[in-house]
Amino acid sequence: MQNPAPENLDLILAALGDPARRRAVEFLKDGPRRAGEIAEAAGMSGPAMSRHLRVLRKTRLITEERVEEDARIKLYRLERAPFEALSGWLEEVSAFWGDSLQALKAHAESVVREEKGAGKSPPVRAARRSGP
Amino acid sequence: MQNPAPENLDLILAALGDPARRRAVEFLKDGPRRAGEIAEAAGMSGPAMSRHLRVLRKTRLITEERVEEDARIKLYRLERAPFEALSGWLEEVSAFWGDSLQALKAHAESVVREEKGAGKSPPVRAARRSGP
């Protein structure tokens, strides 16, 4: 029970799908920054970025922390976990190719289909053509 | 000049950010499928999925091909390149952590800031506190 729930992937991907948020993330690559700096770096108003940050926060792509020495300041930093989750999903999808496994797998299935006629999710079923 | 243009990343991420499209992608993991099957698997009408497929096609996450034996049928299949582009970007962002490079980098910068007062993009600038 350490998995961040699968639905998060949609949120993570959607969060990163916005250009402004992606700019923010790339900006934070160089270290924790304040909201105002992020907004400026992304070329938009504070309020606009504030809402983007909220979206990123909700997915835990970023976290906030107050600076001890000056509690007025909040710093945002990238968080590792969501990126790893995404990375894991990508690998899972890409395992598809791995070692030319694609054709192999596809062919194997088509063979199975040919033999079984129609499985539970008939991948081609080729609109039964008139015959051989 | 083999790079798929950086802006594509936004498109790719946005494309994968939609649940229906992600379901489609995961469904295609098992091999090429027809549009109708994909729509059914995702639990939505053909037209709805058709537009999702167009989005995925635009990012080249999927490609279409006609079946020789029955040209009425078009099969969609996952394409490798965009996933690799995304994977590359992820690695680039994640290089940030790599080997506890984060704290190191962040600290180094804060030191530089202390010494220089204000660089070109002052990461903290700590709202100059009253002073030591």
Added chain:
DNA sequence: TTATTATTTAACGCATACGTTAAATAATAT
């Protein structure tokens, strides 16, 4: 040609997302 099957466009309604400016909070400093 006419009919059949698969897929895409078109048109509609609805909801959500985005950015802006103005007002509200939060934390300190004087």
Added chain:
DNA sequence: ATATTATTTAACGTATGCGTTAAATAATAA
């Protein structure tokens, strides 16, 4: 208490995205 700086929330207009049904294409079969 009042002022200052940083950030968030509220309110507003506009635009884009999504799903549905109905109509249009595409490719073939009879």
